[in-house]
Amino acid sequence: MAKFQGGGGKLSAGAEVKNAIMTGVSWMLPFVIAGAVIMGIARIGASMYGIDNIWDASHEQAASLVVQVLHRFDGFGGLALSLMLPVVAGYISFALANKPGIAPGMVGGLLASSLGTGFLGALAAGFVAGYIVRALTTYIKLPKALASAGPIFILPVGGTLLTCIVMAFVIGTPLAALNHGMEHWLLSMSGTNKVLLAAVIGGMVGFDLGGPVNKAAVTTAMALLASGIYDPNTAAQVAIIVPPIGLGVATLLWAKRFPESLREAGKASTLMGLIGVSEGAIPFALSNPKIIVVNMIGSAVGASMAVGLGAVNQAPISGFYGWLAVEHWPIYVLSIACGSAIIACGSLLVFRNAPGEAIKKEMTAPKFKASR
Structure with missing residues (x-):
């Protein structure tokens, strides 16, 4: 019987958590910066035409071609920014479980976004996915003939399903409530x-x-x-x-x-x-x-x-x-x-x-x- 490798170095718990968060944030930043700068270009350009809401759908049919293009640019930037949560979750999971953790982490991050848990939920999804994939790596043993199926089939599929179950039915609701409570407090x-x-x-x-x-x-x-x-x-x-x-x-x-x-x-x-x-x-x-x-x-x-x-x-x-x-x-x-x-x-x-x-x-x- 053979174990298949999922990753995870030997670090103290605190160092491992810090390393995972920094890995996720560092991989996330290029998406955020690209999206923000493109949106900035669109909004600065729109301000020259006296438009302060270039993201509004009405500008898609604007009389000016330049305004239409700027509206599309703003949409491109928003698209890049929408990847922020799945990417940070995916690469937190990657830091804990190597490549098999990326798919469960990214799907968990997408689910965190749809559940309204915000960045806090994406962080949680990354850790949940990473540790689930690591546990599957440790406890599931396959015959040598099937060992190669682990990293490309069992770990991504099993890790994604278990991560979604934990996020949707266990920690999603309380994290969403905590996130909304913090939002209301800060907005007040x-x-x-x-x-x-x-x-x-x-x-x-x-x-x-x-x-x-x-x-x-x-x-x-x-x-x-x-x-x-x-x-x-x-x-x-x-x-x-x-x-x-x-x-x-x-x-x-x-x-x-x-x-x-x-x-x-x-x-x-x-x-x-x-x-x-x-x-x-x-x-x-x-x-x-x-x-x-x-x-x-x-x-x-x-x-x-x-x-x-x-x-x-x-x-x-x-x-x-x-x-x-x-x-x-x-x-x-x-x-x-x-x-x-x-x-x-x-x-x-x-x-x-x-x-x-x-x-x-x-x-x-x-x-x-x-x-x-």
Whole structure:
């Protein structure tokens, strides 16, 4: 009798869960970015014609051919975005059970979408599918002559059916209720509460620059996009880029306060911030952890300012190429500038001078005149 391989490496439970979520999110992002950018192009183009609802079906028969094309573009972007939940679920399952887990995970993600469980349900579907396929791999044994049928027949079919049963009859209803309850709570927020939530998300994102706290805030904000809740995402996308831009600008304006290594890092940090990579600020945090507090303050202020003044970012895109697709984009850009300015100025309290420069001055030989 032969066991057929389904996958799964030997990791601790926590590391395995984290690895699976990060795998799912990383495979999902290209679909989300492609869809969001295409929709952004359509909506910016439509705004030039005074149209603010290019997604409306009435534009399919518009008199202008350009408007019809822009309407189709918006539909193409929406189609790409609709793959978000099945892809994240499919690749979470893939991380746990290799190729046999992809079909059960994707079907589970589609079912999660139809059940109204949102991103939370897609995550659950990915884990359910992955662990079911792994269990089938462990406990089902076949004769050697039939072993090759396992990965292409038994695991996908059995895994998909069992995943759908669990989602539809066991966890789907409570997850849908939890998702709708969270949606209503967040949508009911207004004024001070909304700004406070944005500040908390911004502070979390600015805390560890791509670490677990950052990822928790960003992933939660992205999860709410599927439910049409955009304020957390707006806050997160502003906060992602404020620290690297702020610190990069500081090294350009006050270069003598930073050691040579950080001056070089600052050039890369500015560029990484503009394309939406918060990790550009990590060298500064490693050099002097006090800057973390400044990062959190600047990120929180920028995020709360954007949300409080009405900017709305409907896509998980923080880079400059998505700024013009944001509703009230001048406010959005101003918020990024203000948060970055706070960090740039705050860095003056942390980085007071370049140690190398001071040492160099101390080592300079004193000048003296030789008398005859």
